[in-house]
Amino acid sequence: MTHFIKADRFLLENEEKTNGYLQVNDNRFGVFVDAVPEDATVVDWSGYTIAPGLFDTHIHGINGHDIMDGTVDAVQGISKAILPLGVTRFLPTTLTSSKEDLNAAISAVRNAVQRGLAGAQSEGIFLEGPYFTEKHKGAQNPGYFRDPNYEEFREWQQLAEGSIVKIALAPERDGALEFICAVGDDGVLPSLAHTDADFDTCRRAVDAGARNFVHLFNGMSGLHHREPGVAGAALIDGRAFAELICDGHHVHPEVAALAARTKEDKLSLITDCMRAGLMPDGDYQLGEFPVVMKDGIARTETGSLAGSTLKLVDGVKNLYVWSGKPLYEVWHRASLSPAASLGREDVLGSIADGKLADYVVMDEDISIQAVAVAGEIKYRNN
Template sequence: MLYYIKADKFLLENKEKHGGYLKIENGKFGDFVSDVPEGANVMDWSGQTIAPGLFDTHIHGVKGHDVMDGKPEAVQEISKAILPLGVTRFLPTTLTSSKEDLKQAILSIKEAINVGLEGAQSEGIFLEGPYFTETHKGAQNPSYFRNPDVDEFREWQSLAEGMIVKIALAPERENALPFTEEVSNDGVLVSIAHTDATYDCCKDIVDAGARNYVHLFNGMTGLHHREPGVVGAALSDSRAFAELICDGFHVHPQVASMAYQVKQEKLMLITDCMRAGLMPDGNYYLGEFPVVMKDGMARTESGSLAGSTLQLIDGVKNLRDWTDEPLYKVWHRGSLSPAESLGKADKLGSIEAGKLADYVVLNPKFEVQATAVEGVINYQRED
């Protein structure tokens, strides 16, 4: 399939391009041209902005469905629900749970992917846990916490047919260093989360291969002038990415702005969305925990934040408003940075010749007018 996109603006990696035609061929981006051949198929999005598809590397569920439901249908519904919101790629994300439930979740994700997803496409599985510690447990169930085990991970990876691309752990746990070295060498993104670690402990785990901090400022020791803690390690180490939930609940806007200024391209926007996303206020579950959502904020009975109900495009909007940075820069923190964190920036994350043609059409109100996956428009706004 060959066609050209005409639009007012295109959000590129290093600038905002105005006018012209973008070639789409065989599901990939081509070059920009000022004129098209006679009789060419032109998709006219005059008055609109074209942006790369968003990539949510940390999402548990949405619209009443959760990965831990252990059903392929749940993964399929999540895929379909986030496509109209501009997300073209995602990582179905598990929670700390029993061995049986984790295995079932992995199997259900694998089955859904193998059958084929109708909306956003999965780029693998993210295991959030179970190798955490209790002090900053958040909505993770401590009864299942344990030390990292390479043999256990190998069992999961075999079950997943190699689809696990990211796993989170607390670096202070026994065996965390050798586990990180071995798993990182296999190309899995080891991430730091739900931890009471010191700055030095974090530095050691990054030396061993860890390259990401999960939901920065949440589920970790804070910044202190005598002990920089996990937050200090995340902000000061240019080797590691840091995830940020920009819903205004998890992180104060001014702190989010500071994190953006410090981390720049190493900051990536996530949602950590759970099943209450896109749903009305009320009672829900996150894993085994009852959760109450009020005014869009989800909390456990103990008062801990329980994931979020944020949508990634709203996180982009918020960070743009909080930082007053150009949209093309902030947008890529939700598309290119996630792709780079997983070593997938050669094919995803930005509008560049040769990359997969995942793109979003934005109208002047910053609403998603259409979403395309590999050049095929799979969602279009009815109006």
């Protein structure tokens, strides 16, 4: 069924448009027009802005749930909790853990997807680890760190029924470059994280197919004028995407604005959210580590940041203020860039003819009023 959406403003793929009508054909966007036929079905959102659904490609949990709980309920809980926040697509993200716990988490995601998710839809699994190095371990458990093993990965991929789409590793581990080539040939996005590699090692990893850097500036060697390190490689190499947590704690606002200017459409906003998101301050668990959240900031007992409690839409709001860039451009860093990092920009991430009709309705304060997944309104702020 074809209908038209009327609104005051539309954040289209390459520009903002005021007034007008957006065509929706069943579950996909159609064209943007200035007028519609008299007999057209019109959904009137006058006074509001229509923007593409957000895509969080790095989220561990929220609202008391965590992917590493290894249960269908946890996956469903995350799916439901992030939908009212404007997120229509996400990558359920694991942590470095035992093989048994990873198996359970992968199975839970697979089973939840097969049964159908009630909120945001999974676009595949992100394995964050376990092939890291200890110096920048963050909240990852070094007791499980090891060299990349393609046969082990194939076992996980078989368990996931082919739904693992992204894996993070440290490129200085033995066999890392060969592993990057192998999983890249399988259509999986190799990403660099929790690493102390030098610039040249990172460049070789990108040459091999690692086209994404996980949570830029965090869990990696920093930028130095004589040794650019991992952060320098992420900023300098125009072939690679870089993830950014825009909560004002993981990265200084001015540095976040610098990254936005440097990486442009190769910047992906993420949350790296853990189970304490949407929850009150207190004691929580991230994987096998106890975590204390105070003033909305989650830290391990040693003081390391332990993921975030960020809402992706708040990351967009922050970068919009910090960078001074147009809203449609900043918004796409949390929708189109994440989709493009996975090679899915042809069907997801922006309002364009033929793409899946994931969209949010928001007011002038960028507060979410409604969310649609594939053309169907799934959330409405009563």
